[in-house]
Amino acid sequence: MTPEELIAQLRDPGVPFTERRDRIARLPDSRATIAAALDKATAAADWEAVEYLLMAAAAQPDPGYVPALSRALRSGERQVPVEDALEVLAAIADPGTVGLLKDVALTEHDWDEFDQIGMKAVRALRRIRTPESTSALAELAERGSENVRALAGETVENRR
Known part of the structure; x- marks a missing residue:
């Protein structure tokens, strides 16, 4: 086909x-x-x-x-x-997407009132288990929206 x-x-x-x-x-x-x-x-x-x-x-x-x-x-x-x-x-779960997923998680979309896009980007990052993804999640735990910070922070804590 x-x-x-x-x-x-x-x-x-x-x-x-x-x-x-x-x-x-x-x-x-x-x-x-x-x-x-x-x-x-x-x-x-x-x-x-x-x-x-x-x-x-x-x-x-x-x-x-x-x-x-x-x-x-x-x-x-x-x-x-x-x-x-x-x-x-x-x-x-491609490690090459870490930067993209972090950028998506940090981008605010006016049509995404419940931050589902940021949360899905964090969930995708969680599937990538590399030092780079852990670093990106740590950054999101500091800089993301409230929901993104919470989910990313929980993930970072669980990886320690």
Whole structure:
């Protein structure tokens, strides 16, 4: 399956959500195709396609998605499915994303009144068990929002 075929299959408007989820569950190992499709969709700022692709990426996590997800998160565009991207990055737990996750946790979003984005970024950092991630969490425990500080501080304490 090509990246274009995967995107078309996932965004088929005639398919209900439950069938779409079942299609994703039945996909053979498609990590390379998902990575290529995410790359194309993020480069084109096709956030609807990215949202569908993140469903597939969550079912088949792979470090090959990191460049596209990083580009999406750094774009600052409001339509980016940030929370879904953070969940996939948490599943991947790539040490190369520590700086990105710290930046996301420190960014305030006016539409995120309960700081779910910052909390998901901290949860993704918690999955990365390196000195760099512990240092980033310690910084977030000092500089983040109230919720981010609490969760990051708890994690730092538990790692001691």
